Each structure stands twice: as C-alpha cells, then as structure tokens.
Amino acid sequence: MDTNVLANLLFPHVTLTPEDMEQRFPTRNLPEGAVISRMAPSPTGFVHLGNLVQGLTSERMCHQSGGLLFLRVEDTDAKREVPGAVQTLIEGLRHYNINFDEGATIDGDAGNYGPYRQRQRVEIYHVYAKQLVLQGEAYPCFCTEEELADIHARQEAEKANFGYFGKWAVWRDRSIEEIKAELDKGTPYVLRFRSTGSIENKIKFTDLIKGNLELTENDIDHVLLKSDGIPTYHFAHAVDDHLMRTTHVVRGDEWLPTLPFHLQLFRSLGFKPPKYLHIGPLMKMDGESKRKLSKRKDPELALTYYRAAGFPVQSVYEYLMTVLNSNFEDWRRANPDADVDAFKFSHKKMNPAGSLFDEAKLRDVSKNVISRMSADRVYDEVCAFAKDYDLDLYRHLTAAPDYSKAILAIGRGGKKPRKDFAVWTDVKPYLDFFFDDWFQITDTYPENFAKSDIKAALEKFKATYDPADDSNLWFDKIKAVADELGFASDMKAYRENPTAFGGSVADVSMFLRVAVTGRLNSPDMYAVMQILGKDRVMARIDAMLATL
C-alpha cells in the first residue's frame, strides 16, 4: 500500500512536519544533570495521595538538580473532566510545597513548550500520527464497540490472550480501497499502532526505582488516536514528553505493563525515551489482606480527608517523605529544625514495592511536627482549621488570642517539647477547661480520700497561693500543705512507706487539679494557674469547696 496516499487521506489538513516541531520546541538549555519532569494529572478534581507521592518525587528531583517541573493537564478524556479541577489541583499541590515552574495555570499557560492542556495540542499529535502512517506504522481501524467486544468474547472462549493483535487485528492489513470506502461513508475510526513486537521476545529495561526489569514485548495494536481525533494517554505521553523535553517520568507502577508499548512508540517516532521511575502503590489493610488504596472505597486517599481530620499540611508532607525516602526520619532527628528542602532526596532510597499506609505512623510524625512549631504558629494553624471545622473553637480562640497563645505555649520550645497534638481536633479537649463556659468537672476524686482532707487541702492552698511566687516556691507551699495534712511531701519517702502517710503531695496536687481543671490530668499546674489567673483559680476552688 502507498502510505503516502493513506496519510493524505487521513490527514489532509496536516502540513507541518516533525522537523517543524523540533524547531518550535528546541532542546532546553539547562545544565548537565538537570531533571525536567512533570505532573500530568487528569482534571478529575480529585487530588489524592498518589498524586502527591508522585508529585513530591518529581518536584524534589527537579528542584534539587537545578531543573524544572511543569504541569500538563491530561484532559484527553472529556467524560472525566470536572470544572474547576485545574484550580483545585494547583492550589492543593501548592499547599504541599509543590510549585510549578511552567505549564498549565489556573487560567492559561506559562512557558514556551505549550499548550499544556492536551486537547489544545491536537494538531501537534496529528503531525506525528501522519508521520507514523507514512512510515506504515499506523492504520485506521473501523471496528465498532460491539465488534471489539465480540473479539474479546471469542478470545475468552478460545482462552487466547486478549487484545487487538495478530489475526484479531482485522483492519491491520486492509486495502486502501476498503479503507477509502469506509471513510467515504463517514464511518468513525480510530488510528492504531502497527506493532511489530512479539510476546516471544523480552526486552531489558532499567527503571530508576525498580532496577533491571525484563518485560515482554508488546504485540498489541494499541489505539493512538480515538475516534474524535484525540490521542490516548500512550501516544500523548510519547509526543508530549519528547517535545516538552522531559528527562524523567515519575508515575505509578500500574504503567509498567504498557511500558514496552511506550518504548516502541518512542522508537518509531524517533524520540529518545526519558528515564522512568515507577513507584509502587500505596496500600491499606483491608481485613486480612493488603490492597491498593482505591479512590472509590477509601476516603483517606483524598487530600481533603487529611485537612478535615486536622492534620497539618507539613505532617502529611513529612510522613510521605518518610515513606518515600527511608532515611528521611534519621535526617529529621539529626536536623529537627531544618527546612525540609534541605533534605537530600534520592530516588535510590525509594522502595520498589508498595507501602502500606500507616495512620499511626502519620500521627507520630504529626506529633513531632507540631511539637516543633511555635505557639504562634500553632495558634494560626488551629484557627485556620477551626474556622472551617469548629466554629465554636474558632470563636473562643480568636476572642482571646494572647490567652490562647499562652495556653498553647505550655511546654513548648526547649529540647523536650510536649507532644499533645497529632491533629488539630486534639486541641479543644486539651484546653477547653481554660475557658469558663467550657469548664466543667469531668473527673471525680477517688473514694479513698476523706472529703475533710480534700477540703482542708484546698483551703490551706487558697490561704497561701500567690501568683507572684515562682514555680519552686509555689510547689514548696503545696508541700507544706501536704505536711500539715499528714501527707508525705517527699515522694521518695512516700514510696518507701506509703502506709505511714494519709497520702502524698501528688494527691494534694490532684485535689487542686480536679478543682481547677476539672480533670485528673493536665499540663503543669503551675503554668495552668499562671495562665488562668488568681481570680479564676480562686473561684474554681471555691466552687469545689461548696460541693464538699
């Protein structure tokens, strides 16, 4: 067959050539070793952990190598497109420190290698589609959906491999006349790749994460252009990543099975393939077994889930880093205050297998992250969270910012900061007793203490409490109260001979704690009283006394 005739029949409007494209999108002028990579999501409006894992890897590799990261919107499937998705995506990723140097923006494009939305690149794809037809490596296929389903059914019956190949590839070797006849009728068609591969052959391939792989050649005549003229992912991937001069493709390892096809495409098009990093999936426990996190079943896959659950952005970010680069945790311990950007990310530290998503670990990372924040920062973040998810908390905090910050500053800073919060929803139960309208007695005294002792302790403390005292003097006074009651003021002595005393200074403290905070547990009582102020402390003790 004269491929020239076919090419002009299918693409009469295409006058540009691959050479024109090369000139329009020249090789980028970047230093040796600079990584050029991209995020190429479809605009479904659903930003998930998988996106973030991939994006983080790309972003780190690009920006640590002096390269650049761009955003390309894979909107070739119009059915899945959600309005506003690009904005959601860009903003979501920006939260996580993923910023693009180039590519699609909320309302357009930025950069010289665009357009960055695939549906706007149709004429570019057609240049190469025509080229492949000319080379005899692509042909039209007029099969209907039903015919393809029938082929699949017959393959199933014959226990044959699935797919459009070999004898099943019914349009592969039709005459130009037959093709023209269908074209004249206006029958819709797709453009297929004419694969010369065989499943008898293996190809060797080195993935930057998985290492050396041995894959079976592709023998399927995959679709290049859909019947609406829009390319499939595969074809767009080859054309775009070549023209946009991508050096590294980071993607989920669900793409591994189609990699041989992609490699074929690059070769047929005369492109040098990029380096690939195929990341294992994030899994979760489902009963007894693991499985890949799924969009439909697992709400925790969505980034919005973590925001609603109250995880700081930085916590999710650092958790993901620990999953991606196993030495991140060690680095963080050694550099607790360093900016995360200072960590040297390496694809060599990435695990070839999938990882189980571990919320307990996330919580631990988060506690550490939050413990390193200043009180002001915590205040700001909690307010931002509460504004959307807990208005009551928001109002309390914003009505008394200095008071709130003082509370949040307890045990913060220093070498061994408190780690009370993993998520922002932990904040309210931690500090609610500081606010009079929330304060209530939730814990009660153990039965084995006489009310008279409790009463005496509270009264004695009241008589001597002076907020001007430093913490040592404050505590000495409590010890004195203990002594007067016949309680041990020295814990060591008490532990050695508990029966010799009515109780200990710890118990006296507990009497005060319940009266003042309403609970058996609280942060340091000295700090608590300092923040509450003498009036509140006295009022609460009086209220407790009234019940005894």
Added chain:
RNA sequence: GGCCCGUUAGUCAAGCGGCUAAGACGUCGCCCUCUCACGGCGAAGGCAUGGGUUCGAUUCCCGUACGGGUCACCA
C-alpha cells in the same frame, strides 16, 4: 487465564556474600524533682518456601506459595 512487579518483625524499613540482622511506629514493662505529655531504659517480635551457585547466603540464580498490578476509543 496471559503478562509484569514485589516479598526482612503487626507496620515503615536499613542491609547490598561472612554482622549477636540497624533504626522508627505500635504493643508491653520499668524509671523520671505533682498527674498528663515528654524523656530514659528494657522486652516480645523478622529474612515466605524448596532447590541450586559458593568455603559461606537475608544478600546471586531457578521453581513454588502468597501479595499487588495490568490486559479500554480511562488515565
């Protein structure tokens, strides 16, 4: 079913032919000038399995099992 990837404790993981097989989370126990939160110390717990190669295999090769992925005009 075909093809592919993976497999070190409950989880995340170091390890890259010779080690009593790191560390972290979780669990449990003990300690720590008032509880809690920290912090410290300690414990339980592991190289899926069978063959090779080798003086020697967690490490290399093959099989098996198990887990995962993929076989669309979705990405």
